[in-house]
Amino acid sequence: MTAAYTSDEMMTVAAARQLHNGTVCFVGIGLPSTAATLARVTSAPDVVLIYESGTLGAKPARLPLSIGDGILAETADAVVSVPEVFNYWLQPGRIDVGFLSAAQIDRYANINTTVIGSDYRHPKVRLPGAGGAPEIAASCREVVVVLRQTLRTFVDRVDFITSVGFGQGPGDRQRLGLSGSGPRVVITDFGILTPDPETCELTLVSVHNGSTAEDARAATGWPLAVSPDLATTDPPTEEELTVLRRLEATQGA
Amino acid sequence: MTAAYTSDEMMTVAAARQLHNGTVCFVGIGLPSTAATLARVTSAPDVVLIYESGTLGAKPARLPLSIGDGILAETADAVVSVPEVFNYWLQPGRIDVGFLSAAQIDRYANINTTVIGSDYRHPKVRLPGAGGAPEIAASCREVVVVLRQTLRTFVDRVDFITSVGFGQGPGDRQRLGLSGSGPRVVITDFGILTPDPETCELTLVSVHNGSTAEDARAATGWPLAVSPDLATTDPPTEEELTVLRRLEATQGA
């Protein structure tokens, strides 16, 4: 029998499964950090975690309080400056996976973390801003996005393109000269979406246990495409759930 | 009574006297390294020595075998990469004195360390090349040059401008946009030369004990200007000579 779990837990577990031993992952702030730590502590002990704070190969055994947590420096193979982490490590395309979250995402997986509202100078909501995301989204070989799916977060067009997914559709990344291949998968609390190989449009390919395609559609601000081969995500294992809860319980301890 | 000394010893001692406590000095390869070590061990213990190998604030107690000697790293306040020493430390004009040697120097204190002969592709003598000198000569607040004075080294025009002194004369450094003020003094085994404030031409301002202006003129490939206030260099002190000889005797030990 599987233990009960929340949709947030399912989302984090599904995101963690995107990382494998040997994967070099640039870990963005927020949800990705939890998922990356979970992956390293469970199925992918040899994942290489890189944070924009300059820690290469960090091995956090608890959830970092921020991407500049001391545990990242103490356990890292190397600590470099912030200019170096962007110039020597991210920019040349050495990173396999960029792991990002977002405040808004659109059908072409463009990401907004800057402002809500159409007037940049007079926003409805001022968000934190770009951070490392634009260049992570541009230069990593591929990108994994994790965020909760609601009508506010899944919008037809983001109010502000902070980080480019597929721009306005097929061929845009190549036209812009972005070296990475862009978002490979988006993990939400409802399911898993991947870009359609032809249209680049995000398509629901898996729903988490207990959710339906209709639930996901109702939380999406455009007519969400659903794969004819829609799968159901494996629920969290006992180990995944136990470790995730232990990590979250000891946060800040 | 003053001990007997060689003209090379006088040259090194006179060069060492150019450095003072608190002076930040970029030490070039060769003769400058000996003079800088002598200065630090005698009159200027708080001189800050910087080497292009990336050692900042090195405190060698013996003569380094090269500008990449381990003693420089072991005694330095910081060891940085070679790109950093040029970009963060030399280029922005943080260095007071650039301390250089040369294979040829001309009347405007331009320096050649590249080739002897007029055809770069088929040189009479292939010299080591530029190393750090062009940018040391350009960016340090001022430059001190130390080299032996002969008809082969003191030439009317250098065969190749590796590092700019005063170019073709007054105003050239400004026209070229070089931030430092250029050579302040040239120390040889005959005496001390400084650029004329109006013409920028190297002018003999001091002769070492035992040399005359005529000796210096005879070792110079252009009609050497001599200051009307020609001085005589103070001979090496007992301490300077003792320390210099100890340093040279233990080289490589």
Place this chain on the structure above:
Amino acid sequence: MAEIVSLSDGIAAVVHDGDTLVMEGFTHLIPFAAGHEIIRQGRRDLTLVRMTPDLIYDQLIGMGCASKLIFSWGGNPGVGSLHRFRDAVENAWPLPIDLEEHSHAGMANRYLAGASGLPFAVLRGYVGTDLVAQTDTIRSITCPFTGEVLTAVPALSPDVTIIHAQRADRKGNVQMWGILGVQKEAVLAAKRSLITVEEIVDSLDPQPQEVVLPSFATTYVAVAPGGAHPSYAQGYSLRDNAFYTEWDAISKDRDTFLRWMDENVMRRAPAA
């Protein structure tokens, strides 16, 4: 060579109304004590520069010290919004604030150019984002060898940079270790600098992952033990995570914020 001074004398010497001010620290070693002293000294019209403006910049903005912010990520790390920052942007309270917004990669390279004495830096960045249209300091540049078009950003050369470090020796050489962000570049890019330290020691025993800033490269050093609180100083203190969470409630309301600042900053005697 750096001069060792008191925190209040150091701030008075380096920070003036209208200055472009950098205070850096990437979660680690954030110079809170120095920021509080700037607020107490009543500085105005500052252009604040920081990759990750967080609580200390929220406080400076909320107290009306700033007229402009140059930044790349403004949030309360691990908690959420910066309410004083948002109130300034969304409602111009207490003053309107002008924004110059970049990415981390761009900001890091702007400091790097400043530290290198160059007027600009080149990177692969911003392409396709809406930042380009909002920020005049993002332009393109063509490689003179390959013809490839890249992005250029101008150097940051602030009037003053302030950072916090673990320690200094009596000559003013500063030693820091752990996550060091862009602190070194920010100091080297500035016309003047002040480094607050946990302590002054006789000699700087080597530390893994250390960076030493030689005395000749900085202007002032001031002792400010615990000066990074509520952030941390590796080897000296832990992050006061509870405070970051509490700040959310303190800063949400203007009056609560002003009262907190009055009690915890304005009425505190400046460090000796």
Place this chain on the structure above:
Amino acid sequence: MAEIVSLSDGIAAVVHDGDTLVMEGFTHLIPFAAGHEIIRQGRRDLTLVRMTPDLIYDQLIGMGCASKLIFSWGGNPGVGSLHRFRDAVENAWPLPIDLEEHSHAGMANRYLAGASGLPFAVLRGYVGTDLVAQTDTIRSITCPFTGEVLTAVPALSPDVTIIHAQRADRKGNVQMWGILGVQKEAVLAAKRSLITVEEIVDSLDPQPQEVVLPSFATTYVAVAPGGAHPSYAQGYSLRDNAFYTEWDAISKDRDTFLRWMDENVMRRAPAA
């Protein structure tokens, strides 16, 4: 992730005829053992790149492995000339050698650009020197913000970079310390890399002034104890200063040189 291999297998895997090859080391940690293996494997038509070509490049040039040299200072440090280098330039013996000549600042920035994935670097350099007329890879570039004209140099992105380091762990993470020159940048700029090390250890205890190259950033690691001789490996060996002096006599004469190479390099069994 880097693979741990024998020196001879590693050289065979990374160095091919016609390659652009970088071997760096600023007096310290010069990869002599690797260079000797390249000579034994009979590589030809190499473009050799190095800021300070010294004895090992003198040997490669004298043995006819190189057709071009990209460099900034070619001498026997503390001793004098490189006679094989001079003989190639002055007399085309054993082969003519094409030169691409820079300053240290330019070469360092060319590696930096390569490591950064950029096609060029910007610096203040070369202005007024005769290098500009001789070297096609020195051009000017205009700041898009200030209009100032600066110097540009193209990135170095060699086929292969080889360096020597103190040690590696069993996963192939490499640790080095002391004077490290441009080794890190040279490795990161290359398509392939091989790092020879004094030893492989279970864990890399932190060292002052260390640089760690993570395993995922390199291609091969090979054990070559004493592989930096006659240069030194800080913490492992001292510089064999006498050899640098002896080299002057050995290398001055073509036959003496060839005899020495035959006895001391060609007839030595490749490292296992």
